[in-house]
Amino acid sequence: MPGAGTKRMGLLEEIQRLAVSDEPDREVLQRVVEFLHGSHPRWHWTGIYLLKGDELVLGPCSAPASHARIRVGEGVCGTAVAEGENQLVEDVREVENYLACSLSTRSEIVVLIRHAGRIVGQFDVDSDEVGAFGEEDERLLEEVSRIVAPRVAALAGKPG
Numbered sequence: 001m002p003g004a005g006t007k008r009m010g011l012l013e014e015i016q017r018l019a020v021s022d023e024p025d026r027e028v029l030q031r032v033v034e035f036l037h038g039s040h041p042r043w044h045w046t047g048i049y050l051l052k053g054d055e056l057v058l059g060p061c062s063a064p065a066s067h068a069r070i071r072v073g074e075g076v077c078g079t080a081v082a083e084g085e086n087q088l089v090e091d092v093r094e095v096e097n098y099l100a101c102s103l104s105t106r107s108e109i110v111v112l113i114r115h116a117g118r119i120v121g122q123f124d125v126d127s128d129e130v131g132a133f134g135e136e137d138e139r140l141l142e143e144v145s146r147i148v149a150p151r152v153a154a155l156a157g158k159p160g
Contacts, residue, residue, distance in 0.1 A: 011039055012143060019147050025155045030060035032148055036123075037062040040137075045101065045126040049077055050156040051119055056081065059121065059155060065101045075099030077124055080110040084119065086138055090131045102126065109133040111141035115153035 014035060018028050029048055037046035047061030049070065056070040056077050067075070073082040075097055080087045087110040092098045105126045113121040123141045127133065145152075 007039075008140060011035070011140075012147070015144055015147050019151060025151045026060060028151055029148060029155065032144065033060045033062055036125075036144065040125075042127050042129055042132045043125050044104070044128050045124075047124050048113070048121055048152065049124055050121045050152065051081060052156060056122065059152075067099055067101055070099065076108050077110055077122060080112055080122055081119055084112070086111045086142075088133055088138060090133075104128045106130045107132045109137055109141065111138060111145055113145040113149050113152045115149040120149065120153040120156045 015032055018031050018035070021028060023031075033046050033048060037043055040046075045062055045065070047065060048059040049056035050059045051057075051072075054072045056072070058065055058068045070077050072078050076087045076089055076092070076095060076099070079097070087108070089095055089108045092100070092105055092108055105128065107127045107130055109123075109125050111123045112119050113123065123145060125133070125137075125141070
């Protein structure tokens with residue numbers, strides 16, 4: 001059975017392969033989301049939000065979400081952009097400005113996606129378990145963010 005490091009390397013290699021493919025940006029990012037989501041059984045929702053002006057606009061995701069647009073500064077996602085920092089929330093019930101997409105969500109991680117020194121989007125991942133995310137998840141999502149940043153920047157720059 002392969003170790004966690006081997007699994008992680010395989011996951012990153014597959015995402016790198018997708019990122020350099022000739023497929024359209026949205027299709028590549030949708031496949032990346034699905035691949036990440038399917039690789040982590042504790043993740044119950046995985047998505048990418050694109051930063052467009054002062055709003056985060058829902059991009060590729062593993063399932064529909066009730067918040068297709070989030071203003072910068074609102075909720076965990078908007079706070080990440082406003083503060084310029086990733087957010088790792090052990091228990092969302094303790095977050096005063098939490099925007100619930102699912103009543104079963106208990107923890108959330110938001111990792112910013114930067115391209116050419118500016119925030120262009122973010123990975124947002126939810127779990128039904130308290131404390132589901134840790135530094136290893138954050139590092140993985142940061143690595144994936146670096147790989148897909150040009151694709152996210154291209155998609156964020158398109159109208160819509």
